[in-house]
Amino acid sequence: MTDRKRTDIDWQDVRIFVALARHGSLSAAARMLSVNHATIARRIHSLEESLGDKLVERRPEGYVLTPVGTRALEAASDMEQAAHVLRRGIADGTTTGLVRISSSPGLSAGFLTSRLVKLAMRYPRLDIDLAPALRSVSLERHEADIAIRFDKPKDGDIIARPLTTVGYGFYGTEDACRSVEANGDLVFIGFNEADAYLSGAAWLSEHFPLARLAFRAKDQFLQSIAARSGIGLALIPHYIGRSDPALRICDLGSCPPSRDVYQVTRRRDRSDDAIRLVAEEIVGIFEQARDLFL
Template structure:
């Protein structure tokens, strides 16, 4: 089996269309389509349904994805080890506060140990620096940018849920039995007038018209407020994992969002940028169950 074809298959499965996969791979769409067909011929299986909306993985395609991801993660680790020598300079990465502080930061030692001469700026905040204006080498965003001299692709989907304080069983029961607007429970969320991304306006997906009456611009502060007993609220499930002060309520309600990787075309082939992307891809693949719990 041709490993290059398997990489192309995985990119198409993630991106959903040949055009987006071609952009992410720096190939033309005809080449991508031809290589997918070659893989299907080699395996004697149809891996995608060709639909007007894009390429939809078949059962065989879905079964192949985790194996392709495991091989890609192993290849990324090998490249990371091989590229350790000689990488230097500054790398600035803009990322949301929650993902940067609770996912990237605890795992970053593996990358910094492999590249001790690199200077890493992890800008984890409520808001993003703009790679189009070269404010950062790359950014992990909550939506795909639609303009600018950027290379973009989906990094990962992730899920969110409704959480209550672990020591407030009465709130847990009430939130399960009643609409929150009638349960008399404080609701924690973002301040709507300074919401820095529309993807964070998700309370209406829990209940139509639901509003927060205890608010913060910081998702880390919201997590602490919920665990501390100030109310109930929506959190990314990777952010709530391992927090003993939190209990998920209404487990049948799951909100889905995505992280998108964006970088300026001029820096796409810089070795330090490629090394960080390879490392981040590997970490995301290995933590798929944390970002998208079953």
């Protein structure tokens, strides 16, 4: 394709390329943009024709970026952000833009959502997209601008900034805790079978193999809601348990080890006002609530 004549770029082609690059499949990109697969394929071909280079390759695991596609995604993401700023309007001295944040479901629901909403209210031209995900998203593919991850990433052109250390405990209602402390049967609330590989689920199974798992839910915030019923104890982070007046901690003698939490951003985004602002605000949010975590 490199010998073909370059032509003017269609912005709609760029939007669809960014969506395919982020999500890695025609179906996911089509769902996000409410178009069909054929439109995605046609637009990608159009952009490749305009640029004179191959941008994506189809593999069994999905679509992957070529080296040219990786470079194109950086420029395309900048175009997408600029378009968002223009749609919202430009105001002197006002931070404008869309910032995508990825975090675990428990941290998103049990801590971040209520606090990030207040941030969005303070900056009326700043939009925040909070996406709960158990898997680690790719900042390189621009699936997120800021990722909040347990344990420090070891690769990529990123900045990993420590936020806090998360401690864990068993939480339940007053009646549920008293029953266990009086040597009653151990009854737990845990993760779904599909998520039994997660570290917390594996630890619980190893240390209390004979205990009943009466209720299962996909994330720790949902588990804390279930614990309010008194059905059993939930092994959850302190920041969730301490924030719920219906629950109290119950000492069973041991708990999983604490885990460090990091904020991860792309190094190149240090000059992006919106991402830098949100990243600094997140650091402050965790600092103000540090007593919740350990």
